[in-house]
Amino acid sequence: MSARHYDVIVLGAGSAGLTAGIYLGRAKLKTLIINEGTVGGQMVLTHAVANYPGVLETGGFQLSQIMKQQARQFGCKIESNVEVTQLDLISKVKQVEIDHDEVYTADAVIIATGGKPRKLGLLSEDQFKGLGISYCATCDGDFYAGKDIIVVGGGNSALEEAVSLTKWVNSVTIIHQFDHFQAHQHAIDEATNHPKISFIMESEITKFLGNDTVEGVSIINKRTGETSVVPTNGVFIYIGYLPNSEKFKGIVDLSEYGEVIVDENMKSNLPGVFAAGDIRKKKYRQITTAVSDGTIAALSTIDYIQNLKNNFV
Amino acid sequence: MLATNLKHIKSEEEFFQAVENDENVMICCGRMGPMCIPVYDIMEDLEEKYEKVKFYDLDFDAPHAHVLRNHELSRTFMGLPFTFYFKNGKAVKATSSIQSKAQVKENLETYLLKD
Numbered sequence: 001m002s003a004r005h006y007d008v009i010v011l012g013a014g015s016a017g018l019t020a021g022i023y024l025g026r027a028k029l030k031t032l033i034i035n036e037g038t039v040g041g042q043m044v045l046t047h048a049v050a051n052y053p054g055v056l057e058t059g060g061f062q063l064s065q066i067m068k069q070q071a072r073q074f075g076c077k078i079e080s081n082v083e084v085t086q087l088d089l090i091s092k093v094k095q096v097e098i099d100h101d102e103v104y105t106a107d108a109v110i111i112a113t114g115g116k117p118r119k120l121g122l123l124s125e126d127q128f129k130g131l132g133i134s135y136c137a138t139c140d141g142d143f144y145a146g147k148d149i150i151v152v153g154g155g156n157s158a159l160e161e162a163v164s165l166t167k168w169v170n171s172v173t174i175i176h177q178f179d180h181f182q183a184h185q186h187a188i189d190e191a192t193n194h195p196k197i198s199f200i201m202e203s204e205i206t207k208f209l210g211n212d213t214v215e216g217v218s219i220i221n222k223r224t225g226e227t228s229v230v231p232t233n234g235v236f237i238y239i240g241y242l243p244n245s246e247k248f249k250g251i252v253d254l255s256e257y258g259e260v261i262v263d264e265n266m267k268s269n270l271p272g273v274f275a276a277g278d279i280r281k282k283k284y285r286q287i288t289t290a291v292s293d294g295t296i297a298a299l300s301t302i303d304y305i306q307n308l309k310n311n312f313v
Numbered sequence: 314m315l316a317t318n319l320k321h322i323k324s325e326e327e328f329f330q331a332v333e334n335d336e337n338v339m340i341c342c343g344r345m346g347p348m349c350i351p352v353y354d355i356m357e358d359l360e361e362k363y364e365k366v367k368f369y370d371l372d373f374d375a376p377h378a379h380v381l382r383n384h385e386l387s388r389t390f391m392g393l394p395f396t397f398y399f400k401n402g403k404a405v406k407a408t409s410s411i412q413s414k415a416q417v418k419e420n421l422e423t424y425l426l427k428d
Protein backbone atom coordinates (compact mmCIF):
# COMPACT_ATOMS: atom_id res chain seq x y z
CA MET A 1 0.00 0.00 0.00
CA SER A 2 1.09 3.59 -0.58
CA ALA A 3 2.36 5.87 2.19
CA ARG A 4 -1.05 7.54 2.08
CA HIS A 5 -2.76 4.43 3.39
CA TYR A 6 -4.04 4.44 6.96
CA ASP A 7 -5.71 1.76 9.04
CA VAL A 8 -8.44 4.25 9.95
CA ILE A 9 -9.52 7.68 8.79
CA VAL A 10 -11.66 9.65 11.24
CA LEU A 11 -13.71 12.41 9.65
CA GLY A 12 -14.12 15.20 12.20
CA ALA A 13 -11.96 16.38 15.11
CA GLY A 14 -14.62 17.31 17.65
CA SER A 15 -14.91 15.50 20.98
CA ALA A 16 -16.12 12.27 19.27
CA GLY A 17 -13.42 12.20 16.58
CA LEU A 18 -10.57 13.12 18.93
CA THR A 19 -11.66 10.46 21.44
CA ALA A 20 -11.79 7.86 18.66
CA GLY A 21 -8.29 9.01 17.66
CA ILE A 22 -6.98 8.58 21.21
CA TYR A 23 -8.26 4.97 21.39
CA LEU A 24 -7.13 4.05 17.86
CA GLY A 25 -3.69 5.58 18.34
CA ARG A 26 -3.27 3.78 21.65
CA ALA A 27 -4.18 0.52 19.92
CA LYS A 28 -1.29 1.26 17.51
CA LEU A 29 -3.54 1.67 14.48
CA LYS A 30 -2.24 4.12 11.92
CA THR A 31 -4.86 6.86 12.17
CA LEU A 32 -5.55 10.05 10.27
CA ILE A 33 -8.10 12.56 11.53
CA ILE A 34 -9.39 14.85 8.79
CA ASN A 35 -11.27 17.93 9.97
CA GLU A 36 -13.04 20.50 7.84
CA GLY A 37 -12.97 23.21 10.52
CA THR A 38 -11.17 24.07 13.73
CA VAL A 39 -9.98 21.17 15.86
CA GLY A 40 -12.42 20.82 18.77
CA GLY A 41 -15.61 21.41 16.76
CA GLN A 42 -18.49 22.65 18.87
CA MET A 43 -16.39 22.43 22.05
CA VAL A 44 -14.57 25.54 20.85
CA LEU A 45 -17.92 27.37 20.81
CA THR A 46 -18.40 26.75 24.53
CA HIS A 47 -16.96 29.38 26.87
CA ALA A 48 -17.26 27.30 30.02
CA VAL A 49 -17.75 23.56 30.27
CA ALA A 50 -18.91 22.74 33.79
CA ASN A 51 -20.39 19.26 33.27
CA TYR A 52 -17.44 17.26 32.00
CA PRO A 53 -16.71 14.77 34.80
CA GLY A 54 -13.26 14.97 36.35
CA VAL A 55 -12.77 18.61 35.35
CA LEU A 56 -14.20 21.27 37.67
CA GLU A 57 -14.77 23.94 35.01
CA THR A 58 -12.78 24.69 31.92
CA GLY A 59 -13.06 26.49 28.59
CA GLY A 60 -14.20 24.39 25.63
CA PHE A 61 -11.11 25.54 23.73
CA GLN A 62 -8.81 24.39 26.55
CA LEU A 63 -10.56 20.99 26.74
CA SER A 64 -10.24 20.55 22.98
CA GLN A 65 -6.52 21.43 23.07
CA ILE A 66 -5.91 18.68 25.65
CA MET A 67 -7.86 16.11 23.59
CA LYS A 68 -5.90 17.15 20.49
CA GLN A 69 -2.61 16.78 22.36
CA GLN A 70 -3.65 13.33 23.66
CA ALA A 71 -4.60 12.12 20.16
CA ARG A 72 -1.29 13.39 18.78
CA GLN A 73 0.69 11.82 21.63
CA PHE A 74 -0.73 8.44 20.68
CA GLY A 75 0.41 8.91 17.11
CA CYS A 76 -2.64 10.28 15.26
CA LYS A 77 -2.02 12.61 12.38
CA ILE A 78 -4.48 15.52 12.22
CA GLU A 79 -5.27 17.51 9.08
CA SER A 80 -7.49 20.48 9.95
CA ASN A 81 -9.11 23.34 8.04
CA VAL A 82 -9.25 21.23 4.89
CA GLU A 83 -12.17 20.37 2.64
CA VAL A 84 -13.22 16.82 1.87
CA THR A 85 -13.70 16.99 -1.90
CA GLN A 86 -14.37 13.33 -2.71
CA LEU A 87 -15.34 10.22 -0.78
CA ASP A 88 -15.57 6.51 -1.47
CA LEU A 89 -16.98 4.72 1.55
CA ILE A 90 -18.50 1.82 -0.36
CA SER A 91 -15.39 0.02 -1.65
CA LYS A 92 -13.51 -2.30 0.70
CA VAL A 93 -10.58 0.16 0.71
CA LYS A 94 -12.09 3.54 1.59
CA GLN A 95 -10.85 6.69 -0.10
CA VAL A 96 -10.93 10.36 0.97
CA GLU A 97 -9.71 13.23 -1.20
CA ILE A 98 -8.98 16.59 0.42
CA ASP A 99 -8.76 20.04 -1.20
CA HIS A 100 -9.01 18.45 -4.69
CA ASP A 101 -5.41 17.48 -4.09
CA GLU A 102 -4.32 14.74 -1.72
CA VAL A 103 -5.95 11.31 -1.63
CA TYR A 104 -5.85 9.07 1.43
CA THR A 105 -7.06 5.48 1.71
CA ALA A 106 -8.02 3.43 4.76
CA ASP A 107 -9.52 0.11 5.79
CA ALA A 108 -12.16 1.80 7.92
CA VAL A 109 -13.73 5.22 8.38
CA ILE A 110 -15.37 6.77 11.43
CA ILE A 111 -17.76 9.60 10.63
CA ALA A 112 -17.66 12.13 13.48
CA THR A 113 -18.62 15.27 11.59
CA GLY A 114 -21.01 16.67 14.22
CA GLY A 115 -23.27 19.61 13.54
CA LYS A 116 -23.26 23.27 12.51
CA PRO A 117 -25.48 26.19 13.54
CA ARG A 118 -28.57 26.43 11.40
CA LYS A 119 -28.79 29.72 9.46
CA LEU A 120 -31.98 31.50 8.48
CA GLY A 121 -30.95 31.10 4.86
CA LEU A 122 -31.84 34.65 3.83
CA LEU A 123 -29.79 36.30 1.09
CA SER A 124 -28.76 39.26 3.25
CA GLU A 125 -27.64 37.08 6.20
CA ASP A 126 -24.01 36.77 5.10
CA GLN A 127 -23.86 40.41 3.99
CA PHE A 128 -24.69 41.64 7.52
CA LYS A 129 -22.59 39.08 9.45
CA GLY A 130 -20.60 41.16 11.97
CA LEU A 131 -22.53 44.25 10.87
CA GLY A 132 -25.62 43.63 12.97
CA ILE A 133 -26.00 39.86 12.72
CA SER A 134 -24.28 37.73 15.33
CA TYR A 135 -24.27 34.11 16.50
CA CYS A 136 -22.43 34.68 19.80
CA ALA A 137 -23.75 36.81 22.66
CA THR A 138 -20.63 36.46 24.80
CA CYS A 139 -18.41 37.54 21.89
CA ASP A 140 -20.37 40.47 20.53
CA GLY A 141 -22.80 41.53 23.29
CA ASP A 142 -20.75 44.58 24.30
CA PHE A 143 -21.03 46.09 20.80
CA TYR A 144 -24.77 46.44 21.42
CA ALA A 145 -24.62 48.33 24.74
CA GLY A 146 -27.79 50.38 25.19
CA LYS A 147 -29.32 49.18 21.91
CA ASP A 148 -32.56 47.41 21.00
CA ILE A 149 -31.89 43.96 19.62
CA ILE A 150 -33.68 40.85 18.40
CA VAL A 151 -32.96 37.23 19.29
CA VAL A 152 -34.29 34.63 16.86
CA GLY A 153 -35.27 31.19 18.20
CA GLY A 154 -37.21 29.47 20.95
CA GLY A 155 -34.88 26.81 22.31
CA ASN A 156 -32.60 26.82 25.36
CA SER A 157 -29.78 28.66 23.56
CA ALA A 158 -32.06 31.46 22.31
CA LEU A 159 -33.70 32.04 25.70
CA GLU A 160 -30.49 31.79 27.73
CA GLU A 161 -28.54 34.04 25.37
CA ALA A 162 -31.41 36.58 25.35
CA VAL A 163 -31.19 36.79 29.14
CA SER A 164 -27.40 37.09 29.03
CA LEU A 165 -27.64 39.92 26.45
CA THR A 166 -29.77 41.99 28.84
CA LYS A 167 -26.50 42.78 30.68
CA TRP A 168 -25.63 45.12 27.83
CA VAL A 169 -28.67 46.02 25.76
CA ASN A 170 -31.68 48.25 26.29
CA SER A 171 -34.24 45.68 25.14
CA VAL A 172 -34.49 42.23 23.58
CA THR A 173 -37.34 41.08 21.34
CA ILE A 174 -37.45 37.33 20.87
CA ILE A 175 -38.90 36.28 17.52
CA HIS A 176 -39.98 32.63 17.40
CA GLN A 177 -41.76 30.67 14.69
CA PHE A 178 -44.04 28.65 17.01
CA ASP A 179 -46.57 29.58 19.70
CA HIS A 180 -44.56 27.73 22.37
CA PHE A 181 -40.88 27.32 23.32
CA GLN A 182 -38.79 24.17 23.00
CA ALA A 183 -36.72 24.84 26.12
CA HIS A 184 -36.35 23.83 29.76
CA GLN A 185 -38.93 25.41 32.05
CA HIS A 186 -36.28 27.33 34.04
CA ALA A 187 -35.01 28.99 30.83
CA ILE A 188 -38.58 29.87 29.79
CA ASP A 189 -39.36 31.30 33.24
CA GLU A 190 -36.22 33.40 33.34
CA ALA A 191 -36.83 34.89 29.87
CA THR A 192 -40.58 35.45 30.23
CA ASN A 193 -40.17 37.13 33.63
CA HIS A 194 -37.38 39.44 32.48
CA PRO A 195 -38.46 43.12 32.27
CA LYS A 196 -36.20 43.83 29.26
CA ILE A 197 -37.48 40.91 27.15
CA SER A 198 -40.59 40.89 24.95
CA PHE A 199 -41.86 38.30 22.46
CA ILE A 200 -43.18 38.09 18.92
CA MET A 201 -44.48 34.54 18.50
CA GLU A 202 -45.51 32.53 15.41
CA SER A 203 -43.43 34.84 13.23
CA GLU A 204 -40.41 34.61 10.97
CA ILE A 205 -37.89 37.11 9.60
CA THR A 206 -38.18 37.43 5.83
CA LYS A 207 -35.58 40.16 5.22
CA PHE A 208 -32.84 42.13 6.95
CA LEU A 209 -33.08 45.87 6.31
CA GLY A 210 -30.31 48.48 6.35
CA ASN A 211 -27.45 49.98 4.39
CA ASP A 212 -24.07 49.49 6.09
CA THR A 213 -25.51 47.79 9.17
CA VAL A 214 -28.80 46.17 10.20
CA GLU A 215 -31.49 48.79 10.88
CA GLY A 216 -34.53 46.55 10.99
CA VAL A 217 -36.16 43.32 9.90
CA SER A 218 -39.27 42.46 7.92
CA ILE A 219 -41.32 39.75 9.57
CA ILE A 220 -44.35 37.68 8.67
CA ASN A 221 -46.87 36.24 11.09
CA LYS A 222 -47.10 32.58 10.10
CA ARG A 223 -50.71 32.22 11.27
CA THR A 224 -52.27 35.42 9.89
CA GLY A 225 -49.86 36.13 7.00
CA GLU A 226 -49.61 39.73 8.22
CA THR A 227 -46.25 41.43 7.50
CA SER A 228 -44.54 44.18 9.48
CA VAL A 229 -41.19 45.88 10.07
CA VAL A 230 -39.38 45.76 13.42
CA PRO A 231 -36.64 48.41 13.82
CA THR A 232 -33.51 47.00 15.48
CA ASN A 233 -29.76 47.52 15.81
CA GLY A 234 -28.84 43.86 15.90
CA VAL A 235 -30.03 40.31 15.46
CA PHE A 236 -28.67 37.27 17.31
CA ILE A 237 -29.60 33.95 15.70
CA TYR A 238 -30.03 30.72 17.70
CA ILE A 239 -32.19 28.35 15.69
CA GLY A 240 -30.56 25.02 16.36
CA TYR A 241 -28.05 22.74 14.73
CA LEU A 242 -27.93 20.73 11.51
CA PRO A 243 -25.97 17.51 11.09
CA ASN A 244 -22.91 17.79 8.81
CA SER A 245 -24.03 14.90 6.63
CA GLU A 246 -24.48 16.40 3.14
CA LYS A 247 -21.47 14.43 1.88
CA PHE A 248 -22.90 11.10 3.02
CA LYS A 249 -26.37 11.45 1.44
CA GLY A 250 -27.18 8.47 -0.75
CA ILE A 251 -24.10 6.63 0.55
CA VAL A 252 -24.78 5.88 4.22
CA ASP A 253 -28.23 5.32 5.72
CA LEU A 254 -29.46 8.62 7.18
CA SER A 255 -32.51 9.49 9.28
CA GLU A 256 -35.15 11.93 8.01
CA TYR A 257 -33.15 14.68 9.77
CA GLY A 258 -29.88 13.71 8.09
CA GLU A 259 -28.32 11.89 11.06
CA VAL A 260 -26.27 8.75 10.40
CA ILE A 261 -28.10 5.62 11.57
CA VAL A 262 -25.86 3.24 13.52
CA ASP A 263 -26.33 0.25 15.83
CA GLU A 264 -25.23 0.18 19.47
CA ASN A 265 -21.65 -0.54 18.35
CA MET A 266 -21.69 2.59 16.14
CA LYS A 267 -21.71 0.49 12.93
CA SER A 268 -23.45 2.01 9.93
CA ASN A 269 -25.08 0.03 7.12
CA LEU A 270 -21.72 -0.03 5.26
CA PRO A 271 -18.98 -2.48 6.28
CA GLY A 272 -16.02 -0.63 7.78
CA VAL A 273 -17.95 2.61 8.22
CA PHE A 274 -18.83 3.75 11.74
CA ALA A 275 -20.31 6.97 13.13
CA ALA A 276 -19.98 8.76 16.47
CA GLY A 277 -21.09 11.90 18.26
CA ASP A 278 -23.69 14.47 17.29
CA ILE A 279 -23.79 13.23 13.69
CA ARG A 280 -25.48 10.00 14.68
CA LYS A 281 -29.18 9.52 15.29
CA LYS A 282 -29.69 9.92 19.04
CA LYS A 283 -31.56 12.00 21.56
CA TYR A 284 -28.91 13.56 23.82
CA ARG A 285 -26.01 15.57 22.38
CA GLN A 286 -23.31 16.45 24.88
CA ILE A 287 -19.52 16.26 25.07
CA THR A 288 -19.83 13.24 27.38
CA THR A 289 -22.11 11.39 24.95
CA ALA A 290 -19.85 12.26 22.00
CA VAL A 291 -16.82 10.99 23.94
CA SER A 292 -18.69 7.79 24.76
CA ASP A 293 -19.68 7.28 21.10
CA GLY A 294 -16.10 7.96 19.99
CA THR A 295 -14.83 5.30 22.38
CA ILE A 296 -17.33 2.69 21.20
CA ALA A 297 -16.76 3.50 17.50
CA ALA A 298 -12.99 3.15 17.98
CA LEU A 299 -13.28 -0.18 19.83
CA SER A 300 -15.65 -1.53 17.14
CA THR A 301 -13.23 -0.34 14.46
CA ILE A 302 -10.31 -2.05 16.21
CA ASP A 303 -12.34 -5.32 16.14
CA TYR A 304 -13.21 -4.78 12.49
CA ILE A 305 -9.58 -4.20 11.47
CA GLN A 306 -8.46 -7.22 13.51
CA ASN A 307 -11.02 -9.39 11.73
CA LEU A 308 -9.95 -7.94 8.40
CA LYS A 309 -6.34 -8.84 9.12
CA ASN A 310 -7.46 -12.37 10.10
CA ASN A 311 -9.52 -12.55 6.90
CA PHE A 312 -12.80 -12.85 8.84
CA VAL A 313 -14.41 -9.94 6.98
CA MET B 314 -1.79 38.35 25.31
CA LEU B 315 -3.76 35.93 23.16
CA ALA B 316 -3.03 32.21 23.56
CA THR B 317 -2.30 31.54 19.89
CA ASN B 318 0.81 30.42 18.04
CA LEU B 319 0.71 33.55 15.87
CA LYS B 320 3.11 36.45 16.31
CA HIS B 321 1.49 38.96 18.69
CA ILE B 322 1.43 42.72 18.21
CA LYS B 323 2.17 43.95 21.73
CA SER B 324 2.35 47.73 21.30
CA GLU B 325 1.39 50.57 18.99
CA GLU B 326 5.00 50.80 17.92
CA GLU B 327 5.05 47.11 16.97
CA PHE B 328 1.87 47.62 14.98
CA PHE B 329 3.36 50.41 12.86
CA GLN B 330 6.59 48.46 12.42
CA ALA B 331 4.66 45.40 11.28
CA VAL B 332 2.51 47.12 8.67
CA GLU B 333 5.23 49.44 7.40
CA ASN B 334 8.11 46.97 7.20
CA ASP B 335 6.33 44.22 5.30
CA GLU B 336 4.53 44.41 1.99
CA ASN B 337 1.69 42.02 2.90
CA VAL B 338 0.29 41.80 6.41
CA MET B 339 -2.81 40.17 7.87
CA ILE B 340 -3.84 41.00 11.44
CA CYS B 341 -6.65 39.38 13.39
CA CYS B 342 -7.82 41.52 16.29
CA GLY B 343 -9.99 39.58 18.73
CA ARG B 344 -10.37 37.71 21.99
CA MET B 345 -10.10 34.01 22.82
CA GLY B 346 -13.78 33.46 21.93
CA PRO B 347 -15.57 31.00 19.66
CA MET B 348 -15.79 33.39 16.70
CA CYS B 349 -12.09 34.36 16.92
CA ILE B 350 -10.34 31.03 17.62
CA PRO B 351 -11.26 29.51 14.22
CA VAL B 352 -9.74 32.54 12.42
CA TYR B 353 -6.45 32.31 14.38
CA ASP B 354 -6.43 28.58 13.61
CA ILE B 355 -6.87 29.23 9.89
CA MET B 356 -4.09 31.85 9.93
CA GLU B 357 -1.72 29.41 11.65
CA ASP B 358 -2.49 26.88 8.92
CA LEU B 359 -1.95 29.40 6.13
CA GLU B 360 1.31 30.80 7.55
CA GLU B 361 3.41 28.04 5.95
CA LYS B 362 1.67 28.24 2.59
CA TYR B 363 1.67 32.04 2.23
CA GLU B 364 5.32 32.93 2.81
CA LYS B 365 4.84 36.37 1.29
CA VAL B 366 2.33 37.36 3.97
CA LYS B 367 3.09 38.10 7.62
CA PHE B 368 0.35 36.95 10.01
CA TYR B 369 -0.26 38.57 13.41
CA ASP B 370 -2.86 38.69 16.14
CA LEU B 371 -3.73 41.63 18.37
CA ASP B 372 -5.62 41.46 21.67
CA PHE B 373 -8.87 43.42 21.19
CA ASP B 374 -8.87 44.55 24.84
CA ALA B 375 -5.26 45.79 24.88
CA PRO B 376 -4.99 49.61 24.95
CA HIS B 377 -2.98 49.71 21.69
CA ALA B 378 -5.79 47.83 19.89
CA HIS B 379 -7.39 51.24 19.34
CA VAL B 380 -5.34 51.37 16.11
CA LEU B 381 -7.75 48.80 14.67
CA ARG B 382 -10.80 49.26 16.94
CA ASN B 383 -11.09 52.88 15.83
CA HIS B 384 -9.88 52.38 12.28
CA GLU B 385 -11.92 53.94 9.48
CA LEU B 386 -12.58 50.50 7.95
CA SER B 387 -13.99 49.06 11.19
CA ARG B 388 -16.35 51.96 11.85
CA THR B 389 -19.48 49.81 11.36
CA PHE B 390 -18.12 46.54 12.79
CA MET B 391 -20.14 44.84 15.53
CA GLY B 392 -18.69 41.35 15.60
CA LEU B 393 -15.37 39.87 16.64
CA PRO B 394 -12.81 39.31 15.31
CA PHE B 395 -11.83 42.31 13.21
CA THR B 396 -9.52 41.07 10.48
CA PHE B 397 -7.35 43.53 8.55
CA TYR B 398 -5.28 43.13 5.40
CA PHE B 399 -2.45 45.66 4.87
CA LYS B 400 -0.60 46.22 1.59
CA ASN B 401 2.50 48.44 1.74
CA GLY B 402 1.32 49.97 5.02
CA LYS B 403 -2.22 50.71 3.85
CA ALA B 404 -5.33 48.86 5.05
CA VAL B 405 -6.92 47.49 1.87
CA LYS B 406 -9.59 45.21 3.34
CA ALA B 407 -11.19 44.50 6.71
CA THR B 408 -13.81 41.98 7.82
CA SER B 409 -15.96 41.55 10.92
CA SER B 410 -16.93 38.26 12.65
CA ILE B 411 -15.89 34.69 11.92
CA GLN B 412 -14.44 33.89 8.48
CA SER B 413 -14.00 30.57 6.71
CA LYS B 414 -10.67 29.41 5.31
CA ALA B 415 -12.03 30.00 1.79
CA GLN B 416 -12.95 33.61 2.66
CA VAL B 417 -9.53 34.32 4.19
CA LYS B 418 -7.75 32.79 1.19
CA GLU B 419 -9.87 34.80 -1.21
CA ASN B 420 -9.01 38.04 0.61
CA LEU B 421 -5.30 37.20 0.67
CA GLU B 422 -5.32 36.44 -3.05
CA THR B 423 -7.51 39.38 -4.05
CA TYR B 424 -6.18 42.15 -1.86
CA LEU B 425 -2.56 41.21 -1.14
CA LEU B 426 -1.23 38.86 -3.79
CA LYS B 427 -3.13 39.69 -6.96
CA ASP B 428 -0.10 40.85 -9.00
Ligand SMILES: Cc1cc2nc3c(=O)[nH]c(=O)nc-3n(C[C@H](O)[C@H](O)[C@H](O)COP(=O)(O)OP(=O)(O)OC[C@H]3O[C@@H](n4cnc5c(N)ncnc54)[C@H](O)[C@@H]3O)c2cc1C
Pocket residue numbers: 011012013014015016017034035036037038039040041042043045046048049050051084112113114115116244247276277278279285286287288290
Ligand atom coordinates in the same frame (compact mmCIF):
# COMPACT_ATOMS: atom_id res chain seq x y z
C1 LIG C 1 -22.86 26.81 22.20
C2 LIG C 1 -22.76 25.37 22.64
C3 LIG C 1 -22.57 25.08 23.97
C4 LIG C 1 -22.47 23.75 24.40
N1 LIG C 1 -22.25 23.51 25.73
C5 LIG C 1 -22.04 22.24 26.14
C6 LIG C 1 -21.67 21.97 27.49
O1 LIG C 1 -21.53 22.89 28.31
N2 LIG C 1 -21.49 20.66 27.85
C7 LIG C 1 -21.64 19.62 26.99
O2 LIG C 1 -21.41 18.48 27.38
N3 LIG C 1 -22.00 19.86 25.71
C8 LIG C 1 -22.19 21.13 25.25
N4 LIG C 1 -22.54 21.37 23.95
C9 LIG C 1 -22.72 20.21 23.03
C10 LIG C 1 -21.38 19.60 22.64
O3 LIG C 1 -20.46 20.63 22.34
C11 LIG C 1 -21.53 18.67 21.44
O4 LIG C 1 -22.54 17.72 21.70
C12 LIG C 1 -20.24 17.89 21.14
O5 LIG C 1 -19.12 18.76 21.16
C13 LIG C 1 -20.35 17.22 19.78
O6 LIG C 1 -19.10 16.68 19.43
P1 LIG C 1 -18.89 15.96 18.01
O7 LIG C 1 -17.46 15.54 17.99
O8 LIG C 1 -19.91 14.93 17.80
O9 LIG C 1 -19.17 17.05 16.89
P2 LIG C 1 -18.56 18.51 16.62
O10 LIG C 1 -18.07 19.10 17.88
O11 LIG C 1 -19.59 19.22 15.84
O12 LIG C 1 -17.27 18.23 15.72
C14 LIG C 1 -17.37 17.82 14.38
C15 LIG C 1 -16.14 18.29 13.60
O13 LIG C 1 -16.21 17.75 12.28
C16 LIG C 1 -15.88 18.75 11.32
N5 LIG C 1 -16.52 18.40 10.03
C17 LIG C 1 -17.75 18.73 9.56
N6 LIG C 1 -17.96 18.17 8.36
C18 LIG C 1 -16.85 17.45 8.07
C19 LIG C 1 -16.47 16.62 6.97
N7 LIG C 1 -17.27 16.39 5.94
N8 LIG C 1 -15.25 16.04 7.01
C20 LIG C 1 -14.40 16.23 8.06
N9 LIG C 1 -14.73 17.02 9.12
C21 LIG C 1 -15.93 17.61 9.14
C22 LIG C 1 -16.41 20.03 11.95
O14 LIG C 1 -15.73 21.15 11.42
C23 LIG C 1 -16.07 19.80 13.42
O15 LIG C 1 -14.77 20.25 13.72
C24 LIG C 1 -22.63 22.68 23.48
C25 LIG C 1 -22.83 22.98 22.13
C26 LIG C 1 -22.89 24.30 21.70
C27 LIG C 1 -23.08 24.59 20.24
